[in-house]
Amino acid sequence: MEQYLKLIPSNASLLSAYSSISTSWVLFKTAYNQVIPKQLQDYAVSKFKSCFYHNPSFATFIIEDMWCGLGRNQLYDAARAYLSTKIGPENRKIKIGKLEQHKNVSAAIVGGGKIVDVFQDITITWWCVQEEGTTRTNTKISKATDNLALIQKEKVLKLYTRLDKYEGERWKSVDFRHPATFDTLAMNLELKKAIIDDLDRFLARKDFYKRVGKAWKRGYLLYGPPGTGKSSLIAAMANYLNFDIYDLELSSVFSNVELRRLLLNTTNRSILVVEDIDCHSEVRDRSKIMKEEQLNPKKYPKAFTLSTLLNCIDGLWSSSGEARIIVFTTNHKEVLDPALLRPGRMDMHIHMSYCTTQGFRVLALNYLGIHDHKLYQEIDGLVESTKVTPASLAEELMKSDDADVALGEVVNFLKRKKREEDQIEEESKRQRTV
Numbered sequence: 001m002e003q004y005l006k007l008i009p010s011n012a013s014l015l016s017a018y019s020s021i022s023t024s025w026v027l028f029k030t031a032y033n034q035v036i037p038k039q040l041q042d043y044a045v046s047k048f049k050s051c052f053y054h055n056p057s058f059a060t061f062i063i064e065d066m067w068c069g070l071g072r073n074q075l076y077d078a079a080r081a082y083l084s085t086k087i088g089p090e091n092r093k094i095k096i097g098k099l100e101q102h103k104n105v106s107a108a109i110v111g112g113g114k115i116v117d118v119f120q121d122i123t124i125t126w127w128c129v130q131e132e133g134t135t136r137t138n139t140k141i142s143k144a145t146d147n148l149a150l151i152q153k154e155k156v157l158k159l160y161t162r163l164d165k166y167e168g169e170r171w172k173s174v175d176f177r178h179p180a181t182f183d184t185l186a187m188n189l190e191l192k193k194a195i196i197d198d199l200d201r202f203l204a205r206k207d208f209y210k211r212v213g214k215a216w217k218r219g220y221l222l223y224g225p226p227g228t229g230k231s232s233l234i235a236a237m238a239n240y241l242n243f244d245i246y247d248l249e250l251s252s253v254f255s256n257v258e259l260r261r262l263l264l265n266t267t268n269r270s271i272l273v274v275e276d277i278d279c280h281s282e283v284r285d286r287s288k289i290m291k292e293e294q295l296n297p298k299k300y301p302k303a304f305t306l307s308t309l310l311n312c313i314d315g316l317w318s319s320s321g322e323a324r325i326i327v328f329t330t331n332h333k334e335v336l337d338p339a340l341l342r343p344g345r346m347d348m349h350i351h352m353s354y355c356t357t358q359g360f361r362v363l364a365l366n367y368l369g370i371h372d373h374k375l376y377q378e379i380d381g382l383v384e385s386t387k388v389t390p391a392s393l394a395e396e397l398m399k400s401d402d403a404d405v406a407l408g409e410v411v412n413f414l415k416r417k418k419r420e421e422d423q424i425e426e427e428s429k430r431q432r433t434v
């Protein structure tokens with residue numbers, strides 16, 4: 001049994017929830033200790049204990065898997081994660097299983113199962129009650145640092161997108177298993193290193209942000225043509241940091257209140273992504289907004305204001321006390337409102353550009369597993385003299401597993417591209433002289 005118990009990990013799919021609950025618990029304890037005088041704390045604890053000692057059935061906490069039909073109850077997930085570590089020999093029936101994306105076998109108590117636990121001298125009995133398709137559990141939450149390490153290791157990242165706009169300011173999630181990492185990103189090596197260093201520095205500076213009274217958040221603006229890897233970079237950042245992603249589609253937001261609530265409903269240690277930010281007139285440089293929009297404001301109604309977006313980013317997150325990252329992507333940085341771009345809002349502007357020879361080496365290694373090839377010299381010259389995106393080169397590389405064939409396709413593609421660019425250049429020269 002001993003051996004068997006060692007195999008039982010916490011339920012990995014619940015670990016991220018447990019992480020945030022544990023963090024909230026620590027925050028709560030800190031606030032509690034700072035705000036409530038010691039005498040009052042002792043009094044409250046003695047009263048709480050007396051409830052249990054004198055009337056053991058007095059306190060029953062019910063934790064259902066859904067919270068008032070509004071969404072998943074994180075407390076329930078946290079309780080299950082906690083309880084899976086408390087399963088012992090007295091539990092005759094245990095649910096065990098393993099999801100493809102998890103590293104270990106997971107265990108959970110079954111309906112009708114019971115676990116007896118002690119918390120600050122109070123004996124707590126946890127029951128798992130199955131009720132017409134729902135499960136509920138008696139609960140207690142405590143901080144378990146050991147489990148936290150496991151949580152981070154096992155965490156399956158989530159990609160949150162907004163629920164249908166008619167369903168309120170809620171997010172729905174799917175597992176996020178994007179394979180992009182910094183190793184697979186084709187981009188300038190110094191820039192890549194600068195981004196990794198920036199993320200590391202940011203994460204390590206919790207105390208610094210607290211000391212200087214700033215929200216622990218960092219904004220990244222990714223700009224460049226389509227297919228240069230902006231989305232891939234976001235995925236690489238999420239995988240590197242182990243952060244969930246919230247993908248905010250601004251066009252689905254119809255009011256300031258809605259925007260504020262949506263942002264408030266995001267969790268800590270996450271990346272909020274607003275893609276193609278230039279497509280929203282609210283955040284475009286007012287001096288450059290098209291005349292058409294100015295003349296027909298009704299045709300281009302303002303769903304929310306730029307100031308709400310900025311305030312939400314600046315202010316609301318200050319209270320979270322945890323690391324937050326926001327990423328905007330755009331194909332046209334020049335049309336954005338300067339207020340959005342200033343340091344403190346978008347701290348690092350990252351130019352994702354056309355493929356370079358360095359970038360091509362990374363792609364060839366990823367797709368073909370080769371470091372060198374006789375066609376590299378020719379490809380280098382062509383890559384440097386044309387504007388090709390990593391996405392289009394990746395397409396060519398995928399055409400064959402045979403390096404000779406795939407690189408041959410790359411050469412043909414680059415030559416075609418070069419001819420087209422030369423023709424366009426000649427045509428524009430000709431028009432300038434006419």
Ligand SMILES: Nc1ncnc2c1ncn2[C@@H]1O[C@H](COP(=O)(O)OP(=O)(O)OP(=O)(O)O)[C@@H](O)[C@H]1O
Nearest residue numbers: 184185186225226227228229230231232390391394
């Ligand atoms: N820099 C890159 N490194 C590695 N792969 C890349 C890179 N850029 C593009 N790709 C490949 O091309 C595909 C599309 O790229 P991606 O969606 O990241 O580009 P994007 O800049 O976000 O494009 P868009 O602006 O259209 O959203 C990726 O799935 C990836 O396979």
